[in-house]
Amino acid sequence: MTDFGYTLSRSSTVNLDEADRSLWLRLEKLEPDLRLCMACGSCSASCTAAELGGMSLRKVILDLDRGRDPAPIVSACMLCGKCSMVCPRGINTRHLILSLCRIYEKK
Amino acid sequence: MKENVIILGGGIAGMEAARQLLLLGERPVIVERADHLGGHVADWHRLFPDKSPAEDLLEGLRPGLEGAEIHLGTTVSSLNALKDGYNLTLSDGSKLHGRALLFATGFELFAAERKEEYGYGIYNQVITNRDLERWFNTGKDSRLSGRPLSKIGFVHCVGSRDLKAGNPQCSKVCCMTAIKQAIELKERFPFAEVYCFYMDLRLFGKKYEDFYIGAQRDWGIHFIRGRVSEVAETLDGRVVVKAEDTLSGRPLKVSLDLLVLMAGMLPNPSATALARQIRLDVDDDGFLRSRDNLAGIIASNRPGVFYAGACTGTKTVPETLAEARSAALAIHNYLQDAK
Numbered sequence: 001m002t003d004f005g006y007t008l009s010r011s012s013t014v015n016l017d018e019a020d021r022s023l024w025l026r027l028e029k030l031e032p033d034l035r036l037c038m039a040c041g042s043c044s045a046s047c048t049a050a051e052l053g054g055m056s057l058r059k060v061i062l063d064l065d066r067g068r069d070p071a072p073i074v075s076a077c078m079l080c081g082k083c084s085m086v087c088p089r090g091i092n093t094r095h096l097i098l099s100l101c102r103i104y105e106k107k
Numbered sequence: 108m109k110e111n112v113i114i115l116g117g118g119i120a121g122m123e124a125a126r127q128l129l130l131l132g133e134r135p136v137i138v139e140r141a142d143h144l145g146g147h148v149a150d151w152h153r154l155f156p157d158k159s160p161a162e163d164l165l166e167g168l169r170p171g172l173e174g175a176e177i178h179l180g181t182t183v184s185s186l187n188a189l190k191d192g193y194n195l196t197l198s199d200g201s202k203l204h205g206r207a208l209l210f211a212t213g214f215e216l217f218a219a220e221r222k223e224e225y226g227y228g229i230y231n232q233v234i235t236n237r238d239l240e241r242w243f244n245t246g247k248d249s250r251l252s253g254r255p256l257s258k259i260g261f262v263h264c265v266g267s268r269d270l271k272a273g274n275p276q277c278s279k280v281c282c283m284t285a286i287k288q289a290i291e292l293k294e295r296f297p298f299a300e301v302y303c304f305y306m307d308l309r310l311f312g313k314k315y316e317d318f319y320i321g322a323q324r325d326w327g328i329h330f331i332r333g334r335v336s337e338v339a340e341t342l343d344g345r346v347v348v349k350a351e352d353t354l355s356g357r358p359l360k361v362s363l364d365l366l367v368l369m370a371g372m373l374p375n376p377s378a379t380a381l382a383r384q385i386r387l388d389v390d391d392d393g394f395l396r397s398r399d400n401l402a403g404i405i406a407s408n409r410p411g412v413f414y415a416g417a418c419t420g421t422k423t424v425p426e427t428l429a430e431a432r433s434a435a436l437a438i439h440n441y442l443q444d445a446k
Contacts, residue, residue, distance in 0.1 A: 014352050016302075016361035035323045039332070039354050062354050065329070089320075 019067025023103070027064060030099040036089040037061045043083035043093055049076045057083055057093055060100070074100060109134035111176075111205035112438055113195060115183065115381065118146020119168065119424065120416030120431045121211035126171030127435035133442065136176040136203060138183060138195070140377075144169070146213050152243035154424055155280075155287045156314035164424070182377070188385040192411060206445065207411045207438045210395060211431065212378035214417040217266030217274065217370040225262060225368055226338040232346045233338065233366045235265075236281065239288055251365070256296050260348055260363045261285045262335045263305040267371030276392050278371030279421045282309045285369050286322045293326045302329045302361060304350050312423065333359065338366060372421045387412060394420045405434040413438055 028034050041058050049055035053076025063070035074097065081094035112128055114121045117139030125135035143149060144165070151161040182198040192206035219227035219235045226233045231250040234242075242248040263285055267278040282305070289301045308330070310316050322328040333350035341347050345362040352359035374393035382389055388396035388408045395418050398406035405414050415434040416427035 012357045014355060014357050014359040016359065032324070035327060036320065038319075038323075038330075058354075066352065066355060066359075 014066050016066075021065070021067050023069065024064040024067075026103055027096070027100055030103075031092075031096045033089070033091045034061065034064075034096060036091055038089060040088060042086040042088060046082045046086045048080050048082060049078050053077075057097065060097075071104060074104070110192075110207075110442065111136045111203060112207045112209065112442075113138065113193065113203055113205040114209045114211055115378070116146065116211035116213055116416075116418075117141070117144040117177065117179070118211060118213045118416065118427075119148050119164065120213065120418075120427045121146075121209070122165075122168040122172060123428050123431035124209055124211055124415050124435045124438075125175045126168060127432050128438065129171065129174055131435060131439040133435075133439055134176075136178070136205065137172075138178045138181050138197065138203075140180070140182045142180045144172075144177070144179070147216070147237075148424070150237055150240060150244075152240045153287070153291070155283045156312065156318060158287065158291075183381055186381050186384045188409070193385065207413065207441055209413045209415060209434055209438060210378060210382070210407075210418045211415045211434075212375045212381075212418045214372040214421065215375045217272070217278075217373050219265055219368045219370045221272060222265055222269075222368070224337045225265065225335065225366070226340075226346065227368055230338065230340050230346055232340070232344075232364060233368065235368045235370045236284055236288065237370065239292075239367050243291065254344075254364060256292070256364045257299050258345075258361070258363045258365075259289075259292055259296075259299050259301045260335075260361070260366045261289055261301070261303045262366065262368050263303065263308075264334065265368040265370050266373070267369075268306065273393075274371060274373055276421060277309060278369075279309060279311070280423055281369040281371060283312065283315050283318065285367075286310075286318050286328070288367060289328050290318075290322055290326055293328065300329065301326075302331055302363070304331050304333060304335050304348070306332070306334055331359065372417060375418065378418050385409060385412070390419075392420070394418065405430055405437055411441065413441075 044056040044058045047055050055076040060070040060073050077097050083093040087093050112133050112135045114135055114137045117137045121137050125137055128135040148161050154161050184196045184198055187194040193208045195203040266272050266274055310319050333353045335348055335350045337349050338346050341362055347362045349360045382395055390396040397404045397419050413434045415431040416422055
């Protein structure tokens with residue numbers, strides 16, 4: 001290919017027509033409460049791994065919903081379970097992350 | 108002989124007020140511009156929060172109106188304040204006099220074509236909340252027939268919370284209506300993906316939040332925080348909708364078979380025009396100004412003039428009915444005191 005001396009950046013647009021939500025659908029079977037998230041951010045605000053590791057369960061759930069793989073974020077989770085205490089929708093967040101990690105192990 | 112209590116508007120506010128006035132021994136006269144009673148509720152299929160048929164509500168109000176004088180298909184040509192009440196000339200040439208006057212003039216639905224970027228009136232795939240209710244009622248809408256509906260979107264706040272559209276206030280019923288309609292479409296098309304585009308969800312009333320939780324948990328409806336910025340038709344006869352996914356901080360697009368615009372509530376311009384004829388205060392938002400926004404919602408700045416329902420601002424059905432009852436009692440007391 002001809003080298004023009006520059007490259008094109010990939011579009012950052014979330015295209016829901018092409019989003020691959022298979023990971024969400026697999027997790028949803030194990031953790032139906034996943035649907036209850038209203039993106040309030042309580043989990044991320046209480047997270048011990050947020051500041052240094054960049055963990056945010058809110059972002060993990062959002063990524064899954066929009067068809068992006070949140071693996072790099074999840075890897076920072078220490079499974080301390082503090083987020084479970086603060087979720088106003090009563091989602092068992094620690095168990096949700098555990099189930100997601102199990103899906104990754106099976107991959 | 109009892110004096111007339113003139114009620115402008117035969118929607119649910121006017122109907123309920125007339126019903127209560129009759130029970131109180133007064134003589135209500137309803138003036139309604141449409142050829143039927145019921146106002147916007149008559150256009151609706153089911154009402155939140157229980158998804159009860161709108162027709163049931165009207166059916167419950169109608170029997171109580173026996174004995175009320177009702178002028179259908181009639182508008183008010185002129186309104187004068189006299190020393191002892193108000194004088195009206197109606198569009199059919201007849202005249203009415205009453206010591207008490209109730210504005211039950213309601214609201215006007217925002218004309219969705221004014222938000223041209225959403226494509227209402229341009230694309231067949233774009234309809235309004237009212238069009239959808241009518242379709243639920245009649246099953247007839249040429250825009251909806253013969254097309255599979257596998258992806259459906261709802262746009263919240265169309266003509267509400269929109270300074271540029273001249274309408275800064277929240278219409279407050281649309282969040283709940285959108286969720287109700289989204290669920291109703293899922294009931295008809297269980298395999299459809301349904302997306303709600305919102306700025307924030309205002310689910311303040313009894314059972315509203317439960318509806319939202321149910322929409323997520325039981326129906327898998329997607330909620331995307333971001334206001335739709337533009338809509339365009341695609342080659343395959345869908346519309347592509349663009350918004351910012353503000354939770355991701357990225358632009359987002361999705362193509363849809365149907366887009367429902369949640370048109371908001373505007374002040375009724377004919378009510379404003381009538382109010383000016385007798386120097387009633389009009390608020391900054393264009394709705395009629397109550398004497399007091401806490402304890403005097405149904406009172407005006409003029410003796411003998413009362414308000415009920417959405418003429419003073421956006422209202423839910425139960426709020427409207429409660430104000431109608433309250434206004435009926437206030438009118439009854441007003442007429443008693445003056446004796």
